[in-house]
Amino acid sequence: MKVGVKDLWAGGILIFLALLGLFINGGLLGIGLESHALGTARRMGPGYMPMLVFWLQLGLGCLVVFNAFSNGPDPLERWTKLDLTTLAISVSSGVILWRVMEAIGLNNNYIQVGAPCFVAMAVLAISPAWRPLGLVLASFAIFGLLLEPLGLILALVGLCVVSALADRDHNPVSVIGMTVSLCIICWFVFIYELDIRVPLWPTIF
Incomplete structure (x- = not known):
């Protein structure tokens, strides 16, 4: 088989x-x-x-x-030294930053989780093999970090821009279209229909 x-x-x-x-x-x-x-x-x-x-x-x-079971054979590629090194540094930097933030009193806060995750995934993306996974996961982290201080719309913009960088051949027009569409859909579903209490824009607006 x-x-x-x-x-x-x-x-x-x-x-x-x-x-x-x-x-x-x-x-x-x-x-x-x-x-x-x-x-x-x-x-x-x-x-x-x-x-x-x-x-x-x-x-x-x-x-x-x-x-x-119907899409093979497709063997795993061999990991390079860069892949292994960036993975090790990624995990280490995330754990160290998490512990540092806990030590300075930022424990029990979503920032303590989001910031180390973003840094770790950004480091992981240094390796071309890890780049798509690292940047897509980093976009989720940046969304969580930006949602409360900057609101839903700018958090979605950050998510779309960072995730688009995972594809070196991304089309800026397509990214803009995806961002606008996602903002409209999320506003309609979560704010208008479900009435979820999240800020739409930064509080200064």
């Missing part, structure tokens, strides 16, 4: 992280570390969106694994 090893590993990682997230969130057959209230689609509790995202990720992981 011709197996796509890349898809098999990717799907397995997605499934593992989804099951871990569901367990931590308390949404895996009612068993987990936390007991976050789910609420409804109209009035979401703190556990609703993570639960939904992890179940979708679980389904996606299963599809990727299934696709691996």
Whole structure:
């Protein structure tokens, strides 16, 4: 059987992280570390969106694994010294920054998680092989960091710009179109329809 090893590993990682997230969130057959209230689609509790995202990720992981058995052979590429070095520095810099921020009193704050994640992913993106993954994950971190101080619109702009850098051949016009569309959709769904209380613009506006 011709197996796509890349898809098999990717799907397995997605499934593992989804099951871990569901367990931590308390949404895996009612068993987990936390007991976050789910609420409804109209009035979401703190556990609703993570639960939904992890179940979708679980389904996606299963599809990727299934696709691996008809999309091969596709062996894993060998890691270079640069790949290994940037991975090691990325993890180290993230952990060190997290501990430093905790030491200066920024513990129990989303900034303590978001800033080290952004720095670690930016370092990871130095390696061409890690660049797409690093910048896409860095865009999620920058969204979380910018959402409260700068509002939803500018946080989405930051997310789109950073994630677009993952593709060296990105089209600026397409990035602008994607950014505008995403801002409109998110405003309509989360602000207008679901009435989620997040700032739309910086408080000075």
